[in-house]
Amino acid sequence: MFLTAFAAALLTCASPAPLPDNLWLEDIDGPRSMEWVKAENAKSLPVLQGDRRYQLLHDNALAILSATDRIPAPDFIGEAVFNFWQDREHVRGVWRRATLASYRTGKPTWETVIDLDALAKAEKANWIWKGAECRAPAYDRCLVELSNGGKDAVEIREFDLKTKSFVAGGFKLTESKQTVAWLDPDTLILTRDWGPGTLTESGYGYIVKTLKRGQALSDAKEVFRGDPKDVSAQPNVLRDGEGRQVVLLERGVDFFHTRYWQLTDKGTVELALPQKSNIQGLLHGRIILTTGEDWKYSGADIKAGSLAAADPALLVPPSGDEIVISNAVPVIFTPGPRQSIDQVKVTRGRVVAVVYDNVRGRIFSFADRGEWGWPQTALPAADNSSINLASASDRDDQVFYSVESFLVPTELNLADAASAKAEVAFRMPGRFNADGLMVEQFQAKSKDGTLVPYFVVHRKDIKYDGSSPSLLFAYGGFQLSKLPLYDPLVGKLWLERGGVFIVANIRGGGEFGPAWHEAALKENRQRAYDDFFAVAEDAIARKITSPRRLGAYGRSNGGLLMGVALTERPDLWNAVVVESPLLDMLRYNHLSAGASWVGEYGDPDVPAEAAWIAKYSPMQNLKPGVKYPLAYITTSTKDDRVHPSHARRFAARLGEMGDPYLYFENTDGGHANGADPEANARRWAMHYVYLTRQLMD
Incomplete structure (x- = not known):
């Protein structure tokens, strides 16, 4: 040595x-x-x-880290494009928005929504930005997550995007490792630390409750309970661009195995989804997922690593031994032996996926054609690249994705997933x-x-x-x-x-x-x-x-x-x-x-x-x-x-x-x-x- x-x-x-x-x-x-x-x-x-x-x-x-000519990472929220930005002037950062038309010019006119430096100074707090969950389809209010010093535990506050202010008397959740989603405009569904005995051995919540506007945390209603030996239990509210909603309750048995329940007006019902899978979104009322294990569904043998679509109604175990089969084709894409699906986004009418072949990326758009399957269309991307799906719109089929490689700076594209036409929105200069x-x-x-x-x-x-x-x-x-x-x-x-x-x-x-x-x-x-x-x-x-x-x-x-x-x-x-x-x-x-x-x-x-x-x-x-x-x-x-x-x-x-x-x-x-x-x-x-x-x- x-x-x-x-x-x-x-x-x-x-x-x-x-x-x-x-x-x-x-x-x-x-x-x-x-x-x-x-x-x-x-x-x-x-x-x-x-x-x-x-x-x-x-x-x-x-x-490099504070350069003002960096690509502002886009996030579709309703009709606008949002971005969180840090530089020498905005050390903690600003959450800001621009119109899509402005963003597409490459020189957006930004409107500051939250100035985190000003907020931390005013409150004498060490706030670090952790993101926001905005309620669909209006996208008028958001649940803003603030971390003390960068911890995973966050405080959550309701924020009005129109007035650009925290809602007086609105939802406010004290610091905890917590997962929260909008159930409707006046109801949250969440898991968190509810008090002694409500956390798993991993330190995450295993009790899911609903909280109505004006209720104290102590009045929240329990809708699901996992087990203290689990990793966690959490809600996942899926919405498609056509207004359908599926509420999943995900019980993480361990880091890779999850059992799924659906919350309905009549209570909860367990769904026969593979325990090793990742839920990617909702399209035309069907759950889009990637499978981590072989799975038999609707008469099809779906291999581990595949991209698939499942009807929640067909995931309720039938009585007896019958198999309910749909005419809809469940398999969207099956990778080869040296391929993998890395990322998936769902637009209003399409599934977009990044596929790697020997660690080189390509990007495809898939359309649901019912019994005719899922024809794929390649979106433009340079060879031998890495591709990142930045954000997808639920109003149409537009999707932002970046393309880069070890020696070629990042290029951000805005594409129409239906037509496969793409334009370059930003190019990072060489650093x-x-x-x-x-x-x-x-x-x-x-x-x-x-x-x-x-x-x-x-x-x-x-x-x-x-x-x-x-x-x-x-x-x-x-x-x-x-x-x-x-x-x-x-x-x-x-x-x-x-x-x-x-x-x-x-x-x-x-x-x-x-x-x-x-x-x-x-x-x-x-x-x-x-x-x-x-x-x-x-x-x-x-x-x-x-x-x-x-x-x-x-x-x-x-x-x-x-x-x-x-x-x-x-x-x-x-x-x-x-x-x-x-x-x-x-x-x-x-x-x-x-x-x-x-x-x-x-x-x-x-x-x-x-x-x-x-x-x-x-x-x-x-x-x-x-x-x-x-x-x-x-x-x-x-x-x-x-x-x-x-x-x-x-x-x-x-x-x-x-x-x-x-x-x-x-x-x-x-x-x-x-x-x-x-x-x-x-x-x-x-x-x-x-x-x-x-x-x-």
Whole structure:
């Protein structure tokens, strides 16, 4: 392993804790914990922010994050286009709107609806924007979600879009992790913390109630109850563009299995939807969903990973053994073995889906032709791209979608899904010099023989002698795909300075559908890590880089991946950024929202499952005497999803063993670890100072 003088100087960062396993660091805001955080930050900040390159990296990051010529992300709300915007003048942000005609000009005339900076100042509060749920079809009032410091828990207030003010005496829900929807103009349906005994072990509500205008929370009427062992229970009000409404009650048995009930005037009835599925919307009264498992419905065999449409009336289990069959074709699209459906939106009359083929995106529009099936139409998009569905209108068939790739800046299109005609609404200017850069896609053979694709972005004149500083990125969990995105920060702070960027499409993700994810679930978790190591070894074998010049970055579940990379293969890297991580996998289910992820990782309270979790859990696999690369471990005090003690205790344990490390804890920002452009600029500048010192110096 390679310890630079920089790393050796940081041996003094260690400060042993007096209690076994440092469990006292689980007291998030406790004085003792915060004193430890303060001391650790005081050690790391002079190294990271005192570096001569920090200021330029910070300034470049801030210029990108607060640029006024960014594409304003569109959100159809009724006839208008809404956007939430942050820049140097609006640090917390403004929620604003424009007419569609104005937006299409590329230079919209914006009307501010909520100025979050002014609101936070007036209320002396640390408000972070979390979104708004507006009532259809009038779209005249919204439920605005405000977070204290970026937490997942939010306060909700009713807001009038016409007067641009909070409604006096309107709905106001105190802080909680809560899911709320409009049932009608004067009734909400919601789940939240209703008091003692009303939360699951994951910290989410499992009791769904309706709340009428003017009622106190204590007077809300219960309509559904799950189980405390569930992840959660929540409402999902589906509406189509023709005015139909279906109210679903979703009981999350675990992170990936959900049982569905429909709320009707006569009560609730369970629907025979596949438990592994994602509800995407409502079209002509039919539920649009993607399936995570094979499903038999209306006489059709629907494969896992498919896009389908189901009539709620046919989802009520029939009496006896009869099968009710409709003339309507339920299967919209079935992906091939190297394809996956990534995103779906429903317009007034169409289903629009992004399909990836070997991690390259295409976009299709599907029309319901009854017994004639679902003819598809391709919408314009460049080859070898990543595509993101931004927003779809329920008034017509217009849809916003963006197209980008590693080296081509994002282009936002407005298309008519029916005619397949599209126009460019915005083009992001280039944020870094891509001249001389190229992208290649390779495959690495994992330990069990599986071929794992990965992208490499590098200079065309790269020397294949192992000397190129390279950053390897992956996630490998929860069926989330890592796609060829245009990342201005990677480009400006890394690629433009001579770095190589590698993105690994390891198992556990969704790049090739449900099977790719399920291959690394629970007892098979090690496969994701083996895939990651295989990509690193392949890049080294090709002499793109070498262990001296190779670093790795991951956040959240990717932070767990980094912990495993550090403990299982310390020989492969000279830098590892461990951000917002899970690290103590034998306690994760008792911390914050951890219990909700048992479906992904397994249950460490079950001895048989604890046995295979313990084999890779980073906290339990730190060993004295091993030469670990200098790790940069970072998290947020306000992270109420992944408990900050994972990062704290891991760093403390490294210190106890006498190993060097860097630790920084942001006291704001939540799980996203950055609440505003300035905070994010600091965050990324510190990341790249560390990577520069470890890999480029």
